[in-house]
Amino acid sequence: MLLIALAWPACSSLAGPYREYAIRFDGGAPPALDQNPSDAELIDAVARVMSGRLGLPFPATIKAYVYVNEATLVDGLIKIAGETSDEAWDRGRFAVGVATRGGVFLRGDYLARMHVVGRAALFAHELTHVSQRQLREGGRRQPAQWILEGHAEWVKFQVLDRLGYRSYTESRDDIVRCVVGAATPIKLFPDLQTLASNTRWTQSMNQLGSAATYGQAFLAVDGLVERYGSARLVEFLGRFALAADPREHWGKVFPISYRQFVDESRVRLEGLSRATPSSAGAGSPAASPPSSCR
Ligand SMILES: [Zn+2]
Known part of the structure; x- marks a missing residue:
């Protein structure tokens, strides 16, 4: 059974995510997925493999926020992740996904056109960055960029x-x-x-x-x-x-x-x-x- 708390926020305003998932990392082995799992099923399965099989830590609660376009994703990075406007545009422009401490910010319009393998790949890469932040929580420096990206x-x-x-x-x-x-x-x-x-x-x-x-x-x-x-x-x-x-x-x-x-x-x-x-x-x-x- 998948145990995903799936919240449907009030109808998508221009400023908000149109979907928001709380990701669960516990619960043992990932369940068998059907041929075309939903984003929520897939991200949960990816997170369980990363946590259970690869031993990667995560914050107690993290969410996936899904947006309809670039402008709303950048807005989410500012309003939800607390980034400055410059940071948010730097990271959100052209991005399909962005990892922050509290979760992953995703472009739903791209996800809708992606094959299941591409979506799983994107979720795993971005969730790795979330885990990397958790690993160095409290520190002020970060590893070399090639190590962070190569690891992801x-x-x-x-x-x-x-x-x-x-x-x-x-x-x-x-x-x-x-x-x-x-x-x-x-x-x-x-x-x-x-x-x-x-x-x-x-x-x-x-x-x-x-x-x-x-x-x-x-x-x-x-x-x-x-x-x-x-x-x-x-x-x-x-x-x-x-x-x-x-x-x-x-x-x-x-x-x-x-x-x-x-x-x-x-x-x-x-x-x-x-x-x-x-x-x-x-x-x-x-x-x-x-x-x-x-
Ligand atoms: Zn990356």
């Missing part, structure tokens, strides 16, 4: 696997193809050090696209988890709640220096184009990236 992508693909939508290996292979076949050659990707800053991340995303940013960050986090396990990554994210110098966190958790990890990730990334047979060979056209590349 890693969780997303784990959730799709565990809900039976797409195997993790298949998702990972897709990302490798997106990265290798990207319009921006890997050599021109910014390094992870550059992608540590939120501003540089956004600039890189806008100028170079998602393979250079989300794709690269996911593969780095995938490598980190493969070597040291996901529990260490969660421990690292949680250390930002402490008053300690944030530069010490990495070394307390991972038995490799940050610099060395960043350098090794770069080598691994640049090795992908050589390791992918379909793009090898001088003069042969790069394999066309799968249509799922953003």
